[in-house]
Amino acid sequence: LQENSVIAIGTPGRSVVTTCAYCGVGCSFKAEMRGDELVRMVPWKDGKANRGHSCVKGRFAYGYAAHKDRILKPMIREAISDPWREVSWDEAMRFAAGRMRAIQAQHGRQSVGVLTSSRCTNEETYLVQKLTRAVFMNNNTDTCARVCHSPTGYGLGQTFGTSAGTQDFDSVEQTDVVMVIGANPTDGHPVFASRLKKRLRQGAKLIVIDPRRIDLVDGPHVKAAHHLALRPGTNVAVVTAIAHVIVTEKLYDEAFIKTRCDWDEFQDYADFIAAPHHAPEAIEALTGVPATEIRAAARLYAAGGNAAIYYGLGVTEHSQGSTTVIGIANLAMLTGNIGRPGVGVNPLRGQNNVQGSCDMGSFPQDLPGYRHVKNDAVRASFEAAWGVTLDNEPGLRIPNMLDAALDGSFKGLYCQGEDILQSDPDTRHVAAGLAAMDCVIVHDLFLNETANYAHVFFPGSTFLEKEGTFTNAERRINRVRKVMAPRNGFADWEVTQMFANACGANWTYTHPSQIMDEIAALTPTFAGVSYDLLDQVGSVQWPCNAKTPLGTPLMHIDGFVRGKGHFINTEYVATDEKTGPRFPLLLTTGRILSQYNVGAQTRRTENVVWHAEDVLEIHPHDAEVRGIKQGDWVRLASRSGETTLRATLTDRVSPGVVYTTFHHPDTQANVITTDYSDWATNCPEYKVTAVQISASNGP
Numbered sequence: 001l002q003e004n005s006v007i008a009i010g011t012p013g014r015s016v017v018t019t020c021a022y023c024g025v026g027c028s029f030k031a032e033m034r035g036d037e038l039v040r041m042v043p044w045k046d047g048k049a050n051r052g053h054s055c056v057k058g059r060f061a062y063g064y065a066a067h068k069d070r071i072l073k074p075m076i077r078e079a080i081s082d083p084w085r086e087v088s089w090d091e092a093m094r095f096a097a098g099r100m101r102a103i104q105a106q107h108g109r110q111s112v113g114v115l116t117s118s119r120c121t122n123e124e125t126y127l128v129q130k131l132t133r134a135v136f137m138n139n140n141t142d143t144c145a146r147v148c149h150s151p152t153g154y155g156l157g158q159t160f161g162t163s164a165g166t167q168d169f170d171s172v173e174q175t176d177v178v179m180v181i182g183a184n185p186t187d188g189h190p191v192f193a194s195r196l197k198k199r200l201r202q203g204a205k206l207i208v209i210d211p212r213r214i215d216l217v218d219g220p221h222v223k224a225a226h227h228l229a230l231r232p233g234t235n236v237a238v239v240t241a242i243a244h245v246i247v248t249e250k251l252y253d254e255a256f257i258k259t260r261c262d263w264d265e266f267q268d269y270a271d272f273i274a275a276p277h278h279a280p281e282a283i284e285a286l287t288g289v290p291a292t293e294i295r296a297a298a299r300l301y302a303a304g305g306n307a308a309i310y311y312g313l314g315v316t317e318h319s320q321g322s323t324t325v326i327g328i329a330n331l332a333m334l335t336g337n338i339g340r341p342g343v344g345v346n347p348l349r350g351q352n353n354v355q356g357s358c359d360m361g362s363f364p365q366d367l368p369g370y371r372h373v374k375n376d377a378v379r380a381s382f383e384a385a386w387g388v389t390l391d392n393e394p395g396l397r398i399p400n401m402l403d404a405a406l407d408g409s410f411k412g413l414y415c416q417g418e419d420i421l422q423s424d425p426d427t428r429h430v431a432a433g434l435a436a437m438d439c440v441i442v443h444d445l446f447l448n449e450t451a452n453y454a455h456v457f458f459p460g461s462t463f464l465e466k467e468g469t470f471t472n473a474e475r476r477i478n479r480v481r482k483v484m485a486p487r488n489g490f491a492d493w494e495v496t497q498m499f500a501n502a503c504g505a506n507w508t509y510t511h512p513s514q515i516m517d518e519i520a521a522l523t524p525t526f527a528g529v530s531y532d533l534l535d536q537v538g539s540v541q542w543p544c545n546a547k548t549p550l551g552t553p554l555m556h557i558d559g560f561v562r563g564k565g566h567f568i569n570t571e572y573v574a575t576d577e578k579t580g581p582r583f584p585l586l587l588t589t590g591r592i593l594s595q596y597n598v599g600a601q602t603r604r605t606e607n608v609v610w611h612a613e614d615v616l617e618i619h620p621h622d623a624e625v626r627g628i629k630q631g632d633w634v635r636l637a638s639r640s641g642e643t644t645l646r647a648t649l650t651d652r653v654s655p656g657v658v659y660t661t662f663h664h665p666d667t668q669a670n671v672i673t674t675d676y677s678d679w680a681t682n683c684p685e686y687k688v689t690a691v692q693i694s695a696s697n698g699p
């Protein structure tokens with residue numbers, strides 16, 4: 001997969017097959033090189049996730065790797081008020097390790113922790129969680145998946161028994177009915193969106209459940225059969241009402257439920273769901289969705305043939321995010337839409353390695369492979385391999401670490417590849433927590449906002465500069481191959497190893513393939529994965545082991561991973577974030593195609609000119625009553641904070657709802673959002689914030 005080639009302009013060069021580091025589609029590319037220069041990224045026709053297609057980000061937005069803002073030398077400082085001082089890697093390691101060890105000696109072993117990122121490879125994530133478990137001897141590890149898809153892990157784990165999507169992307173080609181909930185694939189997952197639209201053009205029917213009229217609803221060549229434009233925060237009410245229609249109109253698949261689920265449990269669930277307060281008519285005023293539309297959508301989903309659900313952060317980033325995921329799983333089980341091509345429950349993962357970062361044990365309760373730290377047998381296998389005794393109590397999540405910092409019991413954090421000050425909710429709380437720590441180590445490409453509170457900066461490497469694997473939204477493990485030497489001197493896995501060894505470990509990995517071999521030896525779902533296999537077959541979807549040596553495109557074919565599928569009652573509970581006279585509108589957020597998350601990479605490439613600022617979408621009626629015209633500056637304020645944005649008047653949003661993206665630091669979207677979070681996982685409720693808007697003279 002490295003080859004000599006003639007690059008486009010006829011100059012001899014070489015090309016390396018690797019994987020896009022942006023979204024969870026996981027497109028494969030040939031990086032074409034002339035000497036040490038990356039000439040272009042060519043979508044790889046043999047890439048199983050993209051089959052030669054790509055979007056603008058993967059194709060063009062790699063300029064950040066060579067951007068002048070990159071920090072290439074380690075830096076330290078005694079206090080965050082001091083200037084940074086460039087030092088050698090040795091000195092940086094000694095300083096960082098000395099501080100973390102001193103903190104643990106004074107405040108106990110639970111006083112430090114780590115954060116890893118869905119931007120990192122599986123191997124890097126594995127090492128970071130190993131660092132906290134086997135070196136710091138606690139389970140204080142978390143990942144930025146906390147703030148996006150942690151409810152997916154919980155909800156699908158509870159109902160099906162495994163925390164992952166059920167299908168491969170190819171499955172959409174056999175779908176008759178597509179339900180898209182809280183996702184905007186055109187902007188968020190463009191290459192998959194193209195395949196989805198192709199299927200729609202072939203005649204598949206589409207149901208969109210989203211507060212905003214996204215492109216799929218009435219875009220070029222596609223039109224949704226039903227758009228349920230619900231009020232933000234009412235997902236559970238709508239999904240439960242769909243289940244109500246399926247149960248009360250007896251549209252469920254009795255044979256499937258009797259063989260694949262527990263019939264007695266189903267009957268209890270059916271009694272619950274049939275209650276009159278779950279009927280579409282009973283929730284019409286609450287959700288803003290006409291009951292007739294909900295009934296029609298439920299009938300189409302249940303009786304329209306192969307039906308597949310695709311969902312995104314508009315499902316998970318709510319105070320009832322986990323409940324909605326459970327409700328979605330209930331719908332698939334009710335209708336038998338699981339375990340064959342064209343159906344299933346498919347979380348569209350935002351970042352390139354959300355799936356992998358969760359698989360690798362970066363949550364504080366799970367060892368790699370979603371096995372609880374309380375499981376004695378599992379813990380024993382890791383203890384034997386790592387030569388340590390492991391903590392059997394779940395560790396702290398990100399928000400708990402920050403709370404503990406404020407009460408003085410948590411003092412040290414190693415944060416790899418995540419800018420929590422920009423990406424996590426309630427910016428003031430994050431800043432206060434970081435400021436209260438004695439040692440914050442940021443390991444990243446750029447001096448990000450979190451680094452303002454750091455004492456140590458380890459320069460990071462880009463995906464072009466390292467070996468490893470990413471796991472995409474369909475559980476596909478793709479190889480990341482080194483295209484050029486790390487500009488900072490070391491790949492991220494090497495930096496983590498140096499840090500672990502400075503803290504007292506004796507790790508001796510010389511290549512990430514050895515880390516993957518260790519993952520495979522300790523994780524049954526990865527038992528058959530190796531770099532040799534990935535080089536031979538291109539990619540595999542886990543589970544990949546002796547039973548399925550070439551991976552598993554479809555899950556739950558003969559039975560659920562947990563045995564019987566588990567119906568769980570889903571009762572709507574209103575969020576604590578309320579509108580009122582002072583804050584009468586609801587703000588929800590999303591992404592745009594040409595930018596990516598907080599924009600650290602895309603803002604440092606040429607494509608920034610295509611979307612130079614975040615704007616606030618306002619319904620013309622809401623704008624008119626406030627005297628706001630197209631392009632005006634508006635002040636957007638919530639109970640948490642305020643910011644200023646330009647107005648875009650559009651009926652894509654309903655009256656009472658406003659919408660923005662969050663790609664530019666000046667927007668400070670998370671100054672606006674609340675600190676409410678999902679009841680099961682603490683995933684922040686980014687998608688519902690009560691706000692007021694008023695005319696402004698600008699920032």
Ligand code: SF4
Pocket residue numbers: 020021022023024025026027050054055056057058059189190191192
């Ligand atoms: Fe990269 Fe996603 Fe675009 Fe594919 S669709 S090129 S993975 S950003």
